Amino acid sequence: MKELLQVYFILGSNNTDRDPLIVLEEALQGGVTLFQFREKGDHALQADVKVTLAQQMKELCHRYNVPFIVNDDVSLALDIGADGVHVGQDDMSITDIKKRCPEDWIVGVSATNQSEAEKAVADGADYIGVGPIFGTNTKKDAKRPIGLSGVKQIRAVAPSIPIVAIGGIQLTDVIPLMKVGADGVSIISAISQSEKPMQATQAFARHASYFHQGM
Numbered sequence: 001m002k003e004l005l006q007v008y009f010i011l012g013s014n015n016t017d018r019d020p021l022i023v024l025e026e027a028l029q030g031g032v033t034l035f036q037f038r039e040k041g042d043h044a045l046q047a048d049v050k051v052t053l054a055q056q057m058k059e060l061c062h063r064y065n066v067p068f069i070v071n072d073d074v075s076l077a078l079d080i081g082a083d084g085v086h087v088g089q090d091d092m093s094i095t096d097i098k099k100r101c102p103e104d105w106i107v108g109v110s111a112t113n114q115s116e117a118e119k120a121v122a123d124g125a126d127y128i129g130v131g132p133i134f135g136t137n138t139k140k141d142a143k144r145p146i147g148l149s150g151v152k153q154i155r156a157v158a159p160s161i162p163i164v165a166i167g168g169i170q171l172t173d174v175i176p177l178m179k180v181g182a183d184g185v186s187i188i189s190a191i192s193q194s195e196k197p198m199q200a201t202q203a204f205a206r207h208a209s210y211f212h213q214g215m
């Protein structure tokens, strides 16, 4: 699981001015290791159009052997045969998800502090998304940034669970984040708004794998 978190790309239709399928394919060509479909915010696609985009993105990910995760919407994930879901503190509980989902599903949960991380471990989450690390314009209801020290504190109480850091992450943050205990980084705008998503992803992948290989 830790290797899969190295470059965890998240995308919805309103994270880019371009065709999201083209942006996703360029990112996959650059070395995304895990992908999350997150269709929310102003003008988010609804109903059949959302389902169609999710299906197309899943097929694209699978062509590149990258697992496809759905944000929040457990029913959609089950309907289209996704590889897992990511839920936050206000979404469906891990216990309820585990009653409905295939055994091999990847189930991730958000954690902003030590007690949320400890609960995620106790509930059997496969990984935690820790953040926001820095300020972000991408999520309107993001909490207060926790910085590198927040990751360090969470790692201290959850020594083994795979951790992916999220929120305002840029290329130069990758190695410092991994030094304090993250196994990878989750990124929206630094890839989706890049003029060259493939090259941006390649750079993230190089930094993350450099650290995994022991510098």
Ligand SMILES: Cc1ncc(COP(=O)(O)OP(=O)(O)O)c(N)n1
Pocket (backbone or CB within 6 Å): 008, 010, 036, 038, 040, 071, 072, 086, 087, 088, 089, 090, 091, 108, 109, 110, 128, 129, 130, 131, 139, 164, 166, 186
């Ligand atoms: C990898 C990862 N980590 C955290 C989040 C945030 O989830 P949540 O708190 O439920 O907020 P929304 O994304 O649903 O707005 C995430 N999506 N992915």
Ligand SMILES: Cc1nc(C(=O)O)sc1CCOP(=O)(O)O
Pocket (backbone or CB within 6 Å): 010, 110, 129, 130, 131, 132, 133, 135, 136, 137, 138, 139, 142, 143, 166, 167, 168, 169, 186, 187, 188, 189, 190
């Ligand atoms: C989806 C999401 N979740 C966050 C959290 O803190 O849980 S921050 C965030 C947005 C990440 O986008 P960007 O890489 O553009 O900052």
Ligand SMILES: [Mg+2]
Pocket (backbone or CB within 6 Å): 071, 072, 086, 087, 088, 091
């Ligand atoms: Mg959520």
